Amino acid sequence: MNNSQYPSQLIEQAVEEISKLPGIGKKSALRLALHLLKRPEGQSVQLASSLIKLRTETKFCTTCHMISDEDICGICKSNKRDESLLCVVEDAKDVLAIENTGQYQGLYHVLGGIISPMSGVSPSDLQIESLVKRVGEKGFVEIIIGLSPTMEGDTTAFYITKKLKEYPVKISTIARGIPIGGDLEYTDEITLGRSIVSRISLDD
Amino acid sequence: MNNSQYPSQLIEQAVEEISKLPGIGKKSALRLALHLLKRPEGQSVQLASSLIKLRTETKFCTTCHMISDEDICGICKSNKRDESLLCVVEDAKDVLAIENTGQYQGLYHVLGGIISPMSGVSPSDLQIESLVKRVGEKGFVEIIIGLSPTMEGDTTAFYITKKLKEYPVKISTIARGIPIGGDLEYTDEITLGRSIVSRISLDD
DSSP states (O other), rough: OOOOSSOOOOHHHHHHHTTTTTTTOOOHHHHHHHHHSOOOOOOOHHHHHHHHHHHHHHHHHTTTTOEEEEOOOOHHOOOSSSSEEEESSHHHHOOOOOOOOHHHOOOEOSSSSSBBGGGBBOOGGGTTTHHHHHHHOOOEEEEEEEEOHHHHHHHHHHHHHHHTSSSOEEEEEEOOOOOTTTGGSSSSSSHHHHHHHHHSSSOO | OOOSSSSHHHHHHHHHHHHTTTTOHHHHHHHHHHHHHHHHHHHHHHHHHHHHHHHOOOOOOOOOOOOSSSSOHHHHHHHEEEEEEEEESSSSHHHHHHHTTOOOOEEEEOOOSOOOOTTTTTTTTTTTTHHHHHHSSSSOSSSEOOOOOOHHHHHHHHHHHHHHHTTTOOOOOOOOOTTTTGGGSSHHHHHHHHHHHHOOSSSS
């Protein structure tokens, strides 16, 4: 054994790299490395090459900045989408999540993050300039801000709202309230308070 | 969007490969892929190359079959180990786990799996021949079978015991019982039963 707790430097290096991934600690990384050692060589090679291809060949849509195989993504290119609606989201995961609901037919704009002074993310790091330009050029009727109801999300929403003030476009945000199936008793007071303030009329 | 739920075939391929790893589903795989896309290209390249190196360059000790950087591993090469004791384990993880306890100074023999007819693993797939040869050649005093107390572990232990019957060597197994800190009340009846049968004298 060398001085480290690992029996081989190759293992140590692999564990080091794997454990840089979010949610994977050294112990899980070791388990994954030992798993790969037991599997045919082809599996490791394919995994590695798909990771490199992913990182080096993936493009981003030049219009909405969504991950795409081509210069313009399928959603922007589609003629079946409602071009009067634009939903602003933090990243690609959110587009996939909203698409999965089947409830939204408009277009998207992927910011690539949210404003977070704590993590050193400022407005200039995000696709906000291009959002403003896009709103100025296209005739959107409504911009839906689809950001998480966190401090960073609210800050970003506030910043975007201010930036878009000069355009004659309605700005809305996705509803905050008690999750469907959630228990009123266990809902935190801020959410509960907001859900009372933004109560929904059942009359119409 | 293409027909799949992923915005890009490169993402889809990466998710496909990542989710082949144990304990990582499609959703986690997508999260990992999107994470890598946000990180510098170097991280993906290093991760990929460490995986390929791991799989193609890792050697196994020709004596104990432990993962090793050289032909003979550090434990087998060391002159600080007790050469009268040999602990037989399922795989490399178990060597690391036992080494971490700091309670064992003997040598190891890594089987590379356990006998499992259900998974198609037969004795000939394991390093049992080489164990028998090693026991025949070296003057071990005791062989400690360090396998999990499962049906497969017990089957393997039984098979090895039979194979080693002709050699004048003591064969033991790691103790089974209530885990330290475990609660007697919640211990399953088989473990509790065994812990009564193999009770330990406190007299000496």
